[in-house]
Amino acid sequence: MSSLIRRPIVEDISTGSDSDYSNSWISWFLSSKGNEYFCEVEEDYILDRFNLTGLNTEVQSYSQALDLITDQLDEDIEDELRGSVEISARFLYGLIHARWIITSRGLAKMLEKYKKADFGRCPRVLCYSQPLLPIGLTDTPYEKAVKLYCPRCEDLYSPKSSRHGSIDGAYFGSTFPHMLFMVYPNMIPSKSTSDGKDDHHHRDRERSDKAPLGVGSVSTVAAATKAERYRPKIFGFHIHEVAKLQRWQDAVRDRQISQLEGLERGD
Amino acid sequence: MAQKAQPSGKRKREAESARNPQPEPRTRKSPFTSPRRMLTAPAGPGSAATPDALLVEGDDEDITALPDGEDATSMIEDQPEGDGYASSTPTSSLTWIAWFCSLPGHEYFCEVSEDFIEDDFNLTGLNILVPFWKEAMEMVLDVEPEDTLKIPDVSLVESSAELLYGLVHQRYILTRPGLQSMVEKYEAGHFGTCPRVYCQSCHVAPCGRSDLPGLDTVKLYCPNCHDIYTPPSSRFQGVDGAFFGTTFAHLMFQTYPELAPAPFCPSSSNSKFSPSRSPSVTPGTSSGNIQPSFINPNPHGGQKLPAGRVYTPKIYGFRVSERAKSGPRMQWLRMRPDSAAELDLVDWRGRWIANQSDDYDDESEGEGGPMENFDDDPAADDDDEEEEEEEDEQPAPPSAPSRSKGSSSAVRNWAINAWTPPALSVTAPQHSSSSQAPSALQKDAQAPDMSRPAPSPLAETDLPPPARSSISASLAKLALGPTAQYAAPGTEGKPILEHVWGRFGGAQAVR
Numbered sequence: 001m002s003s004l005i006r007r008p009i010v011e012d013i014s015t016g017s018d019s020d021y022s023n024s025w026i027s028w029f030l031s032s033k034g035n036e037y038f039c040e041v042e043e044d045y046i047l048d049r050f051n052l053t054g055l056n057t058e059v060q061s062y063s064q065a066l067d068l069i070t071d072q073l074d075e076d077i078e079d080e081l082r083g084s085v086e087i088s089a090r091f092l093y094g095l096i097h098a099r100w101i102i103t104s105r106g107l108a109k110m111l112e113k114y115k116k117a118d119f120g121r122c123p124r125v126l127c128y129s130q131p132l133l134p135i136g137l138t139d140t141p142y143e144k145a146v147k148l149y150c151p152r153c154e155d156l157y158s159p160k161s162s163r164h165g166s167i168d169g170a171y172f173g174s175t176f177p178h179m180l181f182m183v184y185p186n187m188i189p190s191k192s193t194s195d196g197k198d199d200h201h202h203r204d205r206e207r208s209d210k211a212p213l214g215v216g217s218v219s220t221v222a223a224a225t226k227a228e229r230y231r232p233k234i235f236g237f238h239i240h241e242v243a244k245l246q247r248w249q250d251a252v253r254d255r256q257i258s259q260l261e262g263l264e265r266g267d
Numbered sequence: 268m269a270q271k272a273q274p275s276g277k278r279k280r281e282a283e284s285a286r287n288p289q290p291e292p293r294t295r296k297s298p299f300t301s302p303r304r305m306l307t308a309p310a311g312p313g314s315a316a317t318p319d320a321l322l323v324e325g326d327d328e329d330i331t332a333l334p335d336g337e338d339a340t341s342m343i344e345d346q347p348e349g350d351g352y353a354s355s356t357p358t359s360s361l362t363w364i365a366w367f368c369s370l371p372g373h374e375y376f377c378e379v380s381e382d383f384i385e386d387d388f389n390l391t392g393l394n395i396l397v398p399f400w401k402e403a404m405e406m407v408l409d410v411e412p413e414d415t416l417k418i419p420d421v422s423l424v425e426s427s428a429e430l431l432y433g434l435v436h437q438r439y440i441l442t443r444p445g446l447q448s449m450v451e452k453y454e455a456g457h458f459g460t461c462p463r464v465y466c467q468s469c470h471v472a473p474c475g476r477s478d479l480p481g482l483d484t485v486k487l488y489c490p491n492c493h494d495i496y497t498p499p500s501s502r503f504q505g506v507d508g509a510f511f512g513t514t515f516a517h518l519m520f521q522t523y524p525e526l527a528p529a530p531f532c533p534s535s536s537n538s539k540f541s542p543s544r545s546p547s548v549t550p551g552t553s554s555g556n557i558q559p560s561f562i563n564p565n566p567h568g569g570q571k572l573p574a575g576r577v578y579t580p581k582i583y584g585f586r587v588s589e590r591a592k593s594g595p596r597m598q599w600l601r602m603r604p605d606s607a608a609e610l611d612l613v614d615w616r617g618r619w620i621a622n623q624s625d626d627y628d629d630e631s632e633g634e635g636g637p638m639e640n641f642d643d644d645p646a647a648d649d650d651d652e653e654e655e656e657e658e659d660e661q662p663a664p665p666s667a668p669s670r671s672k673g674s675s676s677a678v679r680n681w682a683i684n685a686w687t688p689p690a691l692s693v694t695a696p697q698h699s700s701s702s703q704a705p706s707a708l709q710k711d712a713q714a715p716d717m718s719r720p721a722p723s724p725l726a727e728t729d730l731p732p733p734a735r736s737s738i739s740a741s742l743a744k745l746a747l748g749p750t751a752q753y754a755a756p757g758t759e760g761k762p763i764l765e766h767v768w769g770r771f772g773g774a775q776a777v778r
Contacts, residue, residue, distance in 0.1 A: 123462045123496040125476075125486050137464075139584075147464050154597040156464040156578050160499045178580045181593035188593055224596045230495050232488070232517040239517055241568040242493055244610050245530035245603070251613040253599035256589065263590060 024071050029093060034163035036118055037134045037146065037172070039109040041093070041100045046070055055095055058141070065089040069096075094171030095141065101172065102179045110176070111184060122150040123157060126228045130189060132157065133177040136169025144169045149177040152189050192226030221260040224253055363409050367432060372502035374457055375473045375485060375511070377448040379432070379439040384408060393434050396480065403427040407435075430480060433510030437478065440515045446522055453519070453526070461489035462496055465601070467574040469528070471496070472516035475508025483508045488516040491528045491574050492601055525570045529563040530610060532575030532603040564607050575603045 030038055045051055046069060056062040061081075065088035067073040077085065100106040110133075113119065117131035124130075132148035135156065146169045147156045159165050181188050232242050361369070368376045383389055384407060394400045405412045406428040418424055439445040452458065453472055460468040471487035474495060485506045486495040498504075520527035561572045577598050580587040587594050604610055614620050 123499065125495045125497060152597075153600060154578065154580070154595055155601065157462045158464055160462075174584070175582045178582045178587050178593060182582070182587075182591070185592050191596060220592050220594075220596065224599070227597065227600070229600070230488075230493065232493060234514050234517045234521065236513075239521065241530050241565060242517075244613075246493070247615070247617045248530075248604060248610050248613045249599045249602055250617050251619055252602060254617070255619065256596075256599065260589065 025069055025089070026093070029090070034161075034167070037164060037167060038093075038097055039101065039106065039113055041096055042105060043070065045100055045103070045105075046096060051099060052096060055092060058095065059088050059092045061085050061088045062092065065092045069093055091141070094168060097171050098136070098139070098173040098176075101176050104183070107180055107183055111180065111187070114180070114187075119148055120159065122148075122152065123160075124150065124153055124155075126230060127152045133180065134172045135177050136172045136174050139170055139173050139175075141168050141170040146172055151177065151181065151187075152191060188220060191223045192228065219264065221264060222257050225257065363407055363428070364432065367429070372505055375452075375503070375506065376436060377440065377445065377452060379436055380444060381408065383439050383442070383445075384435055389438060390435065393431065396434060397427055397431045399424050399427040400431070403431040407432050430507075433507060434480065436510050437475075437512040437515070440511065441518055446515075446519055449515070449519060450523055450526070459487060459499065461487075461491060462499065463489065463492055463494075465574055465576040465578060466491045469574060472519055473511045474516040475511045475513055478509055478512050478514075480507050480509040485511055490516075490520050490526070490569070520569065521567070524567060527569030528571045528573030529561070529569040529607075530573075530603060531563075531605060531607045532573045533561070534605050573603060575601075577601045 026040060026043075029035060030040055046066075052066075059065055061084060064073065064077075064081075064085045068085055068089040069092060073085070101110050114131055114133055117129075119132045119134050121127075121129040122132055127150055130150050130152040132150050134146050135149040136146055137144040137156075145165055146159065146167045148159055149156055229246065231246065232239050364378050364381070367373060368378050384404075397403055399418070402412060402418055402424045404410075406424055412418075440449050449472075453470055456470055458471050458473055460466075461471050466489055469489055469491040471489045473485050474488040475485055476483045476495075484504055485498065485508045487498055488495050563570050578601075579598070580595055589595050612620055
């Protein structure tokens, strides 16, 4: 007769919505509903206190929250205290997450999520379901909720579901998408077509002999030229006011492109 | 639920709230009502709102209780044209149209008034797009079909009716009453809001990408960013864009310009203020206050203050340079100028008008297309100066165009009253040819040349000699003005008369 021996679980699930036992608080947190935007922060990053500089002043019951996150929390704690520690732990994890995702390893993890379109797709029709990236409007907590950045139209959108709409933007920071594309410039999507991410290489190879930037780099200067636009029409006729505005916008774009091309040639 | 007096021939539908499993009301026609009753039950998650799809998900018992088409004749009790109720049922009754518009996923539709559908003129051309035309019409108008045994499959008629209603709806929302009812829905927010953050939840209007059905689903148009978005909820994936058409949203904003944001955005009101719903008319607040009165000089244009903020990418708070590879390349897409006048800096071709520099050889300097300045006033006269002409040389001074433009406008208005057409034709052949023919407006020294050959007609106007030359110049320009754009091919904006003048070798009148 085998008896089920339950291995002692380091962390018991207090307020979790799941009934399965996760190995760690972090994996439980990531598997909770509504937390799909978060990626996993590696343990050694959290354990290195240097990376958490300054967070102790922002988070209540900092040390207990940290213990909870790293699964070292002492288990006999009163319930009320435990509730606030839980809240602090989420908050602390969010702030650590904001710092983590702009490190190189964090960027790699978020890149994987981006490729799977875990953050949703751009609602704009002419972006052709471009995967989005989470971004915060500010780096200060308790101010704005998280938004989604589309690298094709370079614009911000509010998440569709209200669950995601309640995540604090400071857990992602205002830097992350741009840092991602600075580090992975080949992931910058083409502005023009519905193709995937790397096709701006092909287009720019044609141009690269015209605008040499440097060794091994492709120019994105004229990327926006072929961007599709929605042109409002009434019975097939353009609308004067909108067409005038769009002509002006196109002229601004052309001016920017010629300036940038001049810069490229000049230096 | 909507209750209305119905001819007895109309089928009664149960309200969605009535989930009670009572037997069919006596007046209902079986083949069409049984699927309807199931359809009022909650549909499966995320399903399309087509009756066909919902048929599958309904209760099977209800289908078998009433075989299709078999007992129809036994259920029909009244003539289709009879008036008054048949035996009433406890449940409220809906017209097919009201029922259709209350389906989940059909929130964007408005109810088309029946007289619009009954007028065959409004349905011109739809019969080739819609199969089972007659049956679909009967279904939409709640008319008893005379011959129900002809149609083997109700679902075909159902989908046909949906298609018919959608196409009629596309036409109806372009009419006055249709626009009115859609505007009410728009302002109530039935269509949702723009997902873009900096549009500040601007209301959107449904639009399609095509007017022909079967191509694409309905999209939402935001008047603030002039862009279209897919609806956030998946239940709108079953609504064809052709049911709204490409025209409606823009026609709505043309008809109600107070709903449309203006194409420019003064930078003081750029940040953080939600666009004011009511336009501009607050007087006396225009002295640099936080919310200056906002007026679009174009009375037919959008009157609302736009939400004009554009996102700037930043890294650690520092703006990403546009020289970087990942730098901003699409900011122009959402940019607005500070004032309406800035929009005029770009010509009809989309090029900057070089009004500061003297780009005489640049033909595109003209402010309008070939026809744009037809019957316009002197702004068109730029075209006269800039071309290379065989006899004449361009006058050097860069201020010439602006000056001549201004002065010619002043003189033109005067000259209109004094214009004597015969004078021109008389003076033309008498002009001595001079290859250098600077603007007579500038060089009054030329006056004697012009006035002497034809003193008589011009003398009648009683003007001093220097002015006469300018008059003749302006007269000629007046002659040239309206026809300035009717250039012969190859003369590229050169007015015909100017060309003619040139042949006579004396085109002082050009300027």
